[in-house]
Amino acid sequence: MEKAMRVINREFIRFIVVGIINTLNYYMGYLLLHVVIEINYITAHIGSSLISLVISFFLNSYYTFRVRPTLSKFLQFPLTQLFNIAVSSSFVYLFVENLRIHSTIAPILSIFITIPLTFMITGKILKNNGDFI
Secondary structure, three states: OHHHHHHHHHHHHHHHHHHHHHHHHHHHHHHHHHHHOOOOHHHHHHHHHHHHHHHHHHHHHHHHOOOOOOHHHHHHOHHHHHHHHHHHHHHHHHHHHHOOOOOOOHHHHHHHHHHHHHHHHHHHHHHOOOOOO
16 A cells, blocks of 8 residues: 555656646747747647647656557547646636635635646546546
8 A cells, every 4th residue: 555655646746747847838839839930829829738738648648657658548638638627617616706715816726626636537547548438
C-alpha cells in the first residue's frame, strides 16, 4: 500500500509539472497565433487549445503515467478536458451562488478539487489500455 501511494504521489507531481508545461505551451501558442500572426483571438484560442491537448496527451502518456500512447487512448483523452470544464464550472457556480465566495476567487478554489479528479480520470484512460468508455 505504501509503495502504491509513493507511485501515485510521483505521478501526481509529474501531472502537475505537465499541467504547468501545457499551460505555457498553450499561452505561447496563443500569443504566437494572435499577436504575431494576427489571427482572431477565438481562432487562436481554439488552435492553441488543440495543440496543447495533443502535447498534453503525449507528455501525460510518456512522462506522467509512463504508458504507451494508442489511438484509442488519444481519442478518449479529450474527455479529461471536458470533465475538467464541467466539474470546475459546477464548483465555480456553487462557490459563487451558494457559498457567496467572490467570483475572482472561486475558479482558484475549484482547481484544488478538479486537479485530483482530472488526474484520476486521466490515469484511468491512459493506464487501462484505452478501454475507459
